[in-house]
Amino acid sequence: MKNVLVLNGSPRENGNTKKLSEAFITRCIQRGFDVKKYNIPNMNIDECNDCGRCFEEDKPCIIEDDFNLIAEDLVKSDVIVFCLPVYFYSIPGKFKMFIDRLMCFQEGNKNISDKLFAIISCCEDKDMSNFDGVRVPLERLGRDFGWILLDEILAPGMARKGDIENTDGIRRAKELADKIV
């Protein structure tokens, strides 16, 4: 049985990114996978302050917030799916704070390889280069950790809630779940 970790970075309720992640999750559950989902914007996550005390006290980070909870599930996961909109050509602030906290695994020399990962992202513009600031850092992060990129579902032209319904995004999100073997 696969452990799938879904990390939502969109603060917008019922937005396009969430619709895609929900379609993905539904299909994962149909396939019998164990899915854990976190809505990062609703969580108590501080920024990495480069204190250099990673994995002291037998936990990834010494900051007392929700990060260690997610980190525990990340270690257990076989598949990690980053779901986030493009905010000013980049990763939304709170999600970036979460990403920076993953530094503890590098600093602590912890091997968390042998995972698949995927990116689900939405932006308003039709120009696919808007995704570069989301896609490139996450692709490189995955490479640094030794993860294999399963796929990317990038949905341009998403301005209003529900726009994703008029695209093939939902189908592609379900197909992403079908690619997990």
Ligand SMILES: Cc1cc2nc3c(=O)[nH]c(=O)nc-3n(C[C@H](O)[C@H](O)[C@H](O)COP(=O)(O)O)c2cc1C
């Ligand atoms: C603060 C902010 C910055 C944004 N910056 C961009 C951008 O740089 N490029 C773009 O194409 N869309 C941008 N958008 C639009 C969102 O990426 C788009 O509406 C997306 O569908 C939002 O995802 P959601 O429906 O899951 O909330 C921005 C939206 C917000 C609120």
